Amino acid sequence: MKDFSYRRAAMFCRLQLEETYFNKAWKSAAWIAVTLVFIIALPMLSGRDGIREMMAGSEDLVRLFAATQIVFLYFDLISEGRAIDRMLVPATCLEKFVALYAGAAFLGIIILGTSVMAGSLMYLAAAHLMLPGQTADIPVFLFSEKSPLWTYILIFGLAPSASLWAIPFVMRKKKYGTAAVCGALAAYLAIMILPGMLRLAGVITAEAASIATAAVMGIFCIFNLRWGYVMLLRHESDRNANE
Amino acid sequence: MNDFRQDKAIYLQMADRLCDEILSGKYGPGERIPSVRELAVYLGVNANTVVRTYEALSLQGIIQTRRGLGYFVTEDAIDRIVNARRRHFMDETLPELFRQMQLLDIPPETLAGKWEEWKQGR
Amino acid sequence: MVNIERVSYNYTDGKAVINDISATLDDGRIYGLLGKNGAGKTTLMKLVSGMVFPKQGRITIDGTDVSARNIKTMRETFFMPSEFKFSDMSMEKFVRLYSGFYPSFSREILEDCLQETGVERIIRTAALERLSLGEKHKVMTAFAIASGTRLLLMDEPAGGMDIPTRATFRKLLLRHLRNDQTVVISTHHAADFTNILSDVIILGHNGEMAFAGRTEDICDRYVFGIYPSDSGALYAEPCAGGYHAVRERGLEGPSEIDLEILFNAAVSGKLGNS
Numbered sequence: 001m002k003d004f005s006y007r008r009a010a011m012f013c014r015l016q017l018e019e020t021y022f023n024k025a026w027k028s029a030a031w032i033a034v035t036l037v038f039i040i041a042l043p044m045l046s047g048r049d050g051i052r053e054m055m056a057g058s059e060d061l062v063r064l065f066a067a068t069q070i071v072f073l074y075f076d077l078i079s080e081g082r083a084i085d086r087m088l089v090p091a092t093c094l095e096k097f098v099a100l101y102a103g104a105a106f107l108g109i110i111i112l113g114t115s116v117m118a119g120s121l122m123y124l125a126a127a128h129l130m131l132p133g134q135t136a137d138i139p140v141f142l143f144s145e146k147s148p149l150w151t152y153i154l155i156f157g158l159a160p161s162a163s164l165w166a167i168p169f170v171m172r173k174k175k176y177g178t179a180a181v182c183g184a185l186a187a188y189l190a191i192m193i194l195p196g197m198l199r200l201a202g203v204i205t206a207e208a209a210s211i212a213t214a215a216v217m218g219i220f221c222i223f224n225l226r227w228g229y230v231m232l233l234r235h236e237s238d239r240n241a242n243e
Numbered sequence: 244m245n246d247f248r249q250d251k252a253i254y255l256q257m258a259d260r261l262c263d264e265i266l267s268g269k270y271g272p273g274e275r276i277p278s279v280r281e282l283a284v285y286l287g288v289n290a291n292t293v294v295r296t297y298e299a300l301s302l303q304g305i306i307q308t309r310r311g312l313g314y315f316v317t318e319d320a321i322d323r324i325v326n327a328r329r330r331h332f333m334d335e336t337l338p339e340l341f342r343q344m345q346l347l348d349i350p351p352e353t354l355a356g357k358w359e360e361w362k363q364g365r
Numbered sequence: 366m367v368n369i370e371r372v373s374y375n376y377t378d379g380k381a382v383i384n385d386i387s388a389t390l391d392d393g394r395i396y397g398l399l400g401k402n403g404a405g406k407t408t409l410m411k412l413v414s415g416m417v418f419p420k421q422g423r424i425t426i427d428g429t430d431v432s433a434r435n436i437k438t439m440r441e442t443f444f445m446p447s448e449f450k451f452s453d454m455s456m457e458k459f460v461r462l463y464s465g466f467y468p469s470f471s472r473e474i475l476e477d478c479l480q481e482t483g484v485e486r487i488i489r490t491a492a493l494e495r496l497s498l499g500e501k502h503k504v505m506t507a508f509a510i511a512s513g514t515r516l517l518l519m520d521e522p523a524g525g526m527d528i529p530t531r532a533t534f535r536k537l538l539l540r541h542l543r544n545d546q547t548v549v550i551s552t553h554h555a556a557d558f559t560n561i562l563s564d565v566i567i568l569g570h571n572g573e574m575a576f577a578g579r580t581e582d583i584c585d586r587y588v589f590g591i592y593p594s595d596s597g598a599l600y601a602e603p604c605a606g607g608y609h610a611v612r613e614r615g616l617e618g619p620s621e622i623d624l625e626i627l628f629n630a631a632v633s634g635k636l637g638n639s
Contacts, residue, residue: 237416
């Protein structure tokens with residue numbers, strides 16, 4: 001930990017964001033905007049019952065979109081073929097790891113922030129068309145309902161952090177053995193849904209299950225962080241040298 | 244026939260080159276010659292090779308090093324170079340010539356005449 | 366100082382690409398890494414730079430294991446790949462984003478290299494990815510030399526360069542390298558770099574060490590030339606003037622080093638020990 005430099009981590013985060021996303025800023029912005037509009041509109045077209053249900057659907061998709069940015073950043077991190085590959089840039093694995101999260105958080109916030117505006121506008125327009133006179137009833141996009149805590153932990157904490165070890169884990173299944181990989185993933189999922197299963201079986205109350213799930217997920221987040229980092233430390237170049 | 248082509252080692256080629264420059268007056272007695280690094284960059288060779296060149300020339304007393312100042316042509320460099328080349332002529336070039344003459348059955352008497360011819364042509 | 370200790374590496378299909386290689390790379394020396402296609406030159410460089418881990422053995426730089434990816438080692442190592450892509454950005458931006466990671470980076474050296482290779486003016490405005498192959502290589506080489514890292518690994522730098530550019534490249538290397546820097550140049554064009562090398566490492570067909578030696582020792586121990594017959598030669602190839610051969614040096618004067626013949630002799634196993 002003595003080697004950790006915030007400056008370097010920040011420089012690396014900036015490198016990733018600038019070279020990958022802000023290089024052709026309007027191109028990236030356009031892509032994100034189009035994707036946002038598309039995924040917000042998707043539930044509208046699904047013909048669900050009420051506007052609130054549609055909005056909930058849109059919100060979930062937007063949250064998912066925001067949370068998966070870290071996956072793109074991860075693949076950018078391990079990509080090869082550049083003049084200077086990211087993994088060779090002189091920064092410690094920990095600094096790069098932290099930069100991933102910082103970059104993902106940054107992108108996620110931008111996406112969520114933009115979606116509040118975009119979503120609210122789109123749903124306001126939709127409401128005008130579908131339920132004229134009730135537009136005052138439309139909630140602000142992204143804040144329409146209160147989901148249980150564990151959904152937020154799942155989307156913004158667990159899924160992103162788990163990706164960082166699960167993706168390399170699966171990619172290296174040759175090394176670990178397909179059986180070990182499948183087994184580990186199955187066990188991981190099993191423990192996570194255990195509280196839910198216990199509730200369904202009537203062993204514990206819904207509220208206890210909710211708390212238990214949140215706790216399990218919290219612990220798993222720590223597990224994810226550690227193993228994500230370890231996987232990065234052990235990451236090797238994939239490309240067979242084409243000589 | 245021992246006819247083979249072998250290019251001299253680079254460090255010796257560079258030594259010859261420097262000697263040529265000393266003989267032609269480009270570097271006079273007591274004058275400073277390029278540093279190891281300068282010559283390496285100029286000729287596009289590894290600095291270690293230049294070191295070898297300079298060591299060889301120092302050994303022959305053609306150049307000398309002055310601490311902190313660089314390499315310099317010695318006062319009697321020209322004499323030493325000419326003597327060394329004379330020795331090389333006598334020890335290497337002439338015997339090789341004689342070997343050829345013997346193999347080709349060319350009598351030594353022809354040499355004087357050919358020498359005159361050559362001088363006239365200049 | 367780089368210490369390669371009994372390193373082996375093979376790809377998942379089992380074929381050994383680096384086979385029990387040991388070598389020491391000293392400061393201030395320029396190593397030529399020769400080997401046939403597929404012989405593992407690139408893999409060896411990837412091993413030394415820490416991009417891949419040895420299956421056996423280990424590599425240390427100044428005592429630190431490269432696999433640890435220690436920051437002090439990383440920021441003094443620069444690897445220039447044989448093929449690469451730039452993003453669509455300007456040189457200025459590239460330097461702004463990347464040079465901060467290399468504490469020994471020198472803007473003056475970069476400018477000098479760009480100027481000598483004649484791309485100085487283009488670089489100010491052009492987007493890097495749109496440059497021609499030759500121009501890209503000039504830019505990358507300039508950055509590599511300017512990085513000032515103690516270890517400079519260049520994989521086939523001559524590949525994207527025309528002949529005059531190679532001469533300029535040699536000149537720039539010699540001009541800017543410090544005494545504490547170590548350079549490893551892998552190449553197919555052995556003859557291009559003969560004069561600037563201080564050491565030669567030759568990899569055999571099975572990734573083994575076929576030969577390793579200092580150029581001065583090669584000069585002392587072997588003679589190269591064109592001879593009327595191949596008798597007595599360690600290795601010979603017929604050519605226009607007779608036989609291109611390498612022999613043990615006896616009493617004759619030292620000759621120029623012919624890296625092509627040395628290479629062919631080494632991979633044919635004709636040179637004895639390494």
